[in-house]
Amino acid sequence: MPAVQETIDRVKEIDVDQYKYGFETIIEMEKAPKGLNEDIIRFISAKKEEPEWMLEWRLDAYRRWLTMQEPDWARVSYPKIDFNDIYYYAAPKSNEAPKSLDEVDPEILKTYEKLGIPLREQEMLAGIAPENRVAVDAVFDSVSVATTFKKELAEAGVIFCSISEAVREYPELVQKYLGTVVPKSDNYYAALNSAVFTDGSFVYVPPGVRCPMELSTYFRINEKNTGQFERTLIIADEGAYVSYLEGCTAPQRDENQLHAAVVELVTLDEAEIKYSTVQNWYPGDAQGKGGIYNFVTKRGDCRGKNSVITWTQVETGSAITWKYPSCILRGDGSRGEFYSIAVSNGRQQIDSGTKMIHLGKNTTSRIISKGISAGHSENTYRGLVSAHRKASNSRNFTNCDSLLIGNNCGAHTVPYIESKNASAVFEHEATTSKISEDQLFYCMQRGLDEEEAVALIVNGFVKDVLQKLPMEFAVEAQKLISISLEGSVG
Amino acid sequence: MADVERINTPVEAAIAEHFAGVKATLPGDAGTRETAFARFTEAGLPHRRVEEWKYTDLRNLMREAAALAPALSDDAAKAALEASPWFSGVDAVRIAIANGHVVASASDLADLPEGVTLETLSQALAAGHADLAHLGAIPEAGDNIAVALNSAFMTDGVVIRVKAGTKVTMPLHLRFVITGDSAVATATRSLIVVEKGASVTLLESHDSADALAHQPNNMVEMVVGDEAQVAHFRIDGHGTGAQALSTLTAHLGAHVAFDTLNIVARPGLVRHQVYMTFAGEHTKGAVRGATMLTGKQHADTTLFVNHVAPHCESRELFKTAIDGNATGVFQGRIAVAREAQKTDGQMMSSAVLLSDGATMNNKPELEIFADDVLCAHGATCGALDDDLLFYLMARGIPRPEAEALLIESFLGEAVEEAVDETDEDLREALLSVARTWLAARS
Numbered sequence: 001m002p003a004v005q006e007t008i009d010r011v012k013e014i015d016v017d018q019y020k021y022g023f024e025t026i027i028e029m030e031k032a033p034k035g036l037n038e039d040i041i042r043f044i045s046a047k048k049e050e051p052e053w054m055l056e057w058r059l060d061a062y063r064r065w066l067t068m069q070e071p072d073w074a075r076v077s078y079p080k081i082d083f084n085d086i087y088y089y090a091a092p093k094s095n096e097a098p099k100s101l102d103e104v105d106p107e108i109l110k111t112y113e114k115l116g117i118p119l120r121e122q123e124m125l126a127g128i129a130p131e132n133r134v135a136v137d138a139v140f141d142s143v144s145v146a147t148t149f150k151k152e153l154a155e156a157g158v159i160f161c162s163i164s165e166a167v168r169e170y171p172e173l174v175q176k177y178l179g180t181v182v183p184k185s186d187n188y189y190a191a192l193n194s195a196v197f198t199d200g201s202f203v204y205v206p207p208g209v210r211c212p213m214e215l216s217t218y219f220r221i222n223e224k225n226t227g228q229f230e231r232t233l234i235i236a237d238e239g240a241y242v243s244y245l246e247g248c249t250a251p252q253r254d255e256n257q258l259h260a261a262v263v264e265l266v267t268l269d270e271a272e273i274k275y276s277t278v279q280n281w282y283p284g285d286a287q288g289k290g291g292i293y294n295f296v297t298k299r300g301d302c303r304g305k306n307s308v309i310t311w312t313q314v315e316t317g318s319a320i321t322w323k324y325p326s327c328i329l330r331g332d333g334s335r336g337e338f339y340s341i342a343v344s345n346g347r348q349q350i351d352s353g354t355k356m357i358h359l360g361k362n363t364t365s366r367i368i369s370k371g372i373s374a375g376h377s378e379n380t381y382r383g384l385v386s387a388h389r390k391a392s393n394s395r396n397f398t399n400c401d402s403l404l405i406g407n408n409c410g411a412h413t414v415p416y417i418e419s420k421n422a423s424a425v426f427e428h429e430a431t432t433s434k435i436s437e438d439q440l441f442y443c444m445q446r447g448l449d450e451e452e453a454v455a456l457i458v459n460g461f462v463k464d465v466l467q468k469l470p471m472e473f474a475v476e477a478q479k480l481i482s483i484s485l486e487g488s489v490g
Numbered sequence: 491m492a493d494v495e496r497i498n499t500p501v502e503a504a505i506a507e508h509f510a511g512v513k514a515t516l517p518g519d520a521g522t523r524e525t526a527f528a529r530f531t532e533a534g535l536p537h538r539r540v541e542e543w544k545y546t547d548l549r550n551l552m553r554e555a556a557a558l559a560p561a562l563s564d565d566a567a568k569a570a571l572e573a574s575p576w577f578s579g580v581d582a583v584r585i586a587i588a589n590g591h592v593v594a595s596a597s598d599l600a601d602l603p604e605g606v607t608l609e610t611l612s613q614a615l616a617a618g619h620a621d622l623a624h625l626g627a628i629p630e631a632g633d634n635i636a637v638a639l640n641s642a643f644m645t646d647g648v649v650i651r652v653k654a655g656t657k658v659t660m661p662l663h664l665r666f667v668i669t670g671d672s673a674v675a676t677a678t679r680s681l682i683v684v685e686k687g688a689s690v691t692l693l694e695s696h697d698s699a700d701a702l703a704h705q706p707n708n709m710v711e712m713v714v715g716d717e718a719q720v721a722h723f724r725i726d727g728h729g730t731g732a733q734a735l736s737t738l739t740a741h742l743g744a745h746v747a748f749d750t751l752n753i754v755a756r757p758g759l760v761r762h763q764v765y766m767t768f769a770g771e772h773t774k775g776a777v778r779g780a781t782m783l784t785g786k787q788h789a790d791t792t793l794f795v796n797h798v799a800p801h802c803e804s805r806e807l808f809k810t811a812i813d814g815n816a817t818g819v820f821q822g823r824i825a826v827a828r829e830a831q832k833t834d835g836q837m838m839s840s841a842v843l844l845s846d847g848a849t850m851n852n853k854p855e856l857e858i859f860a861d862d863v864l865c866a867h868g869a870t871c872g873a874l875d876d877d878l879l880f881y882l883m884a885r886g887i888p889r890p891e892a893e894a895l896l897i898e899s900f901l902g903e904a905v906e907e908a909v910d911e912t913d914e915d916l917r918e919a920l921l922s923v924a925r926t927w928l929a930a931r932s
Contacts, residue, residue: 404858407861408828411858412857415852415855417852418850418851419850423873425870428868429866
């Protein structure tokens with residue numbers, strides 16, 4: 001079935017030429033020399049005042065990276081990246097360790113204001129119920145410029161700071177967990193990130209603590225010819241809970257910029273992490289000029305029993321997306337969830353999906369992925385669900401739908417389902433027709449026609465996922481909520 | 491890193507040696523064979539890093555390269571055919587191909603239905619038969635290494651043409667057997683051209699003695715004209731030692747009805763690939779399969795369904811029952827081109843894992859460029875349903891029998907959908923494979 005008009009209109013509203021965050025902040029920057037070599041890595045490490053072990057770790061990653069080959073299996077095409085033509089470190093000059101927001105360059109503050117990201121705690125407090133507050137770590141090119149609500153979080157025992165600060169202040173925690181989920185040589189871009197990562201967030205929630213507010217990081221690429229390599233590490237100790245949000249934008253430029261992040265999540269027994277992303281990097285113009293290459297490794301390790309990791313992502317940006325937020329379900333009874341809505345427009349290319357690796361007994365996972373392609377874009381879902389020999393009674397349910405708008409785009413589904421355990425039950429489907437008959441009957445009995453009923457049910461489900469995003473990040477998401485998935489091609 | 495020159499494995503070297511030894515004796519144009527073999531030389535045996543062969547690592551699984559089988563004496567061929575039970579209960583015109591060569595004396599060549607012509611591939615190659623222009627009707631298949639090897643080594647097979655408007659009532663049965671004291675390789679290629687408005691049922695069976703690691707490489711190409719109807723039923727009954735590669739290509743015109751069913755029960759290693767292209771409008775094509783595995787068997791079914799023309803319907807249904815330490819693989823790709831609007835494609839792969847050592851790998855892919863289509867794929871794997879087992883056992887049926895009933899009905903679904911319900915003999919011939927397998931299991 002073709003897409004309904006309402007969907008077409010909604011997708012048009014977020015077309016590539018409607019990009020709202022394409023402005024540039026003019027500000028004096030300090031940069032490392034262009035190119036990549038051991039000296040640059042030493043420079044970054046020195047800038048971050050890192051201990052020796054961290055430098056060694058980076059250098060080891062770099063040496064491994066040199067022996068690796070750029071992956072070419074994803075369904076995306078782009079000119080070869082010259083890794084020596086990138087600045088690996090760029091920081092606002094005025095940002096030499098600001099103690100408070102007053103010391104942060106007003107231009108930067110203005111930037112975040114324009115983006116709608118509140119950095120002043122008192123502003124945020126006005127008119128917002130305490131439980132709806134969000135603590136923000138704002139990363140501007142290679143450095144974190146501000147982290148809010150640190151004090152209040154510290155009272156609850158939660159550590160929320162930039163990863164550079166964590167390396168200095170909490171080395172034992174960083175050493176214990178960094179690289180244990182995504183090893184240094186996991187893949188080409190993860191190795192590159194391990195060598196040159198500049199900033200990102202670090203979260204540690206101690207045993208039994210429910211983080212008192214949402215945590216979030218806002219990534220902004222501003223400087224020309226730079227790459228952003230952020231590293232995020234979130235640890236939820238036994239029985240802890242944290243919800244974390246990530247937003248990203250970049251100026252409108254004719255050149256392509258590389259963003260290669262690594263995100264590692266660890267949940268111990270009975271812990272839970274919710275990780276949500278609204279990815280809105282500059283997607284390039286209608287002819288495919290410019291835009292961010294988003295080559296990201298995100299992985300969660302449900303290390304403890306009955307722990308939960310949920311990935312929610314809303315993807316509208318980037319020229320090229322190459323990203324597979326995954327869950328390793330190691331602990332018995334652990335659960336992994338992946339909810340994704342990916343909209344591609346213009347000449348965007350998305351190759352994204354998830355991996356659910358069932359290692360423990362009674363592990364469950366659920367994958368819901370909606371892909372919408374318009375313009376000349378390509379949108380691929382690529383996902384792996386696997387059960388190892390010992391993953392008795394594991395369960396997976398996967399549903400991926402895609403929708404095409406117009407005749408110049410493509411939608412692809414590449415699922416891998418590997419089961420080595422007879423008691424594991426895996427179901428994969430790619431239709432919208434599997435909506436519960438009961439629900440459909442209920443709606444239709446109340447006078448909705450079938451199409452309306454299906455749209456209501458599907459959107460109701462999606463809404464359920466998106467409502468978990470805070471308002472600040474939900475502008476795009478809200479639009480997507482109303483996109484009807486009627487007319488999915490499977 | 492600089493490209494490193496590929497190093498031949500001993501098996502690849504042995505295959506090259508076999509080719510050098512026999513190429514002068516093979517019929518037809520030597521240049522075509524050389525070109526096909528060059529593709530193999532360049533790529534080598536496929537391994538797990540080659541996406542299409544991800545789950546069937548031939549470089550690892552093929553440890554020996556058997557030499558091409560010599561032609562058998564008529565008596566030896568007849569003895570082998572005698573022992574091959576497949577489709578024996580179905581009335582058919584039988585054509586025998588033993589150790590890669592058509593055995594005229596064991597075939598009903600004189601009884602070919604009116605409107606059907608048949609030549610052997612070796613004759614056709616030697617004479618430069620006009621129909622050979624139809625070989626390679628699906629160019630994409632030519633890049634496949636199993637196909638390249640078949641093109642390089644093919645010894646014989648049949649070239650069948652069903653004339654326009656001919657309704658063939660008696661099925662044509664291609665009986666492939668392999669026999670010998672030591673493991674041999676075969677490469678057979680058949681071409682079936684069904685002209686406009688014709689209809690035909692084709693049976694295809696494969697047999698070889700147990701234990702020996704025979705290496706058959708069989709390929710059947712079908713070119714189906716407008717408004718034609720083709721039903722194809724295949725039983726892969728090679729022995730437990732066999733390493734069988736097979737390829738079916740179907741190039742479908744407009745308003746065609748095409749059905750193929752493949753049953754796999756015994757071979758140690760089997761890879762069956764189907765290339766189906768919808769080149770004309772309003773065509774319906776179905777690819778189905780039932781696979782039964784035990785021990786250390788490895789069975790791979792890989793489909794490439796290509797919708798080029800609009801308004802076509804494709805159905806794919808695969809059932810796999812896996813016992814012991816066996817591995818099942820299903821890879822299916824439905825590709826829908828921009829022009830192929832109103833395509834209706836449904837692909838389903840279900841596997842039931844009967845033991846702790848069983849493994850199933852599913853990869854049902856969709857690749858869609860048209861915006862007004864209905865494509866769905868599904869994949870499930872799991873154990874037998876405990877509730878259903880309980881239901882049967884509560885009615886006094888012992889567990890092994892209850893399991894057998896459930897497995898038979900699970901596998902049978904693919905057969906039931908493919909066979910005309912009035913055709914009792916054919917259904918029996920197909921379902922009996924499952925029953926034999928189940929009897930051996932309990």
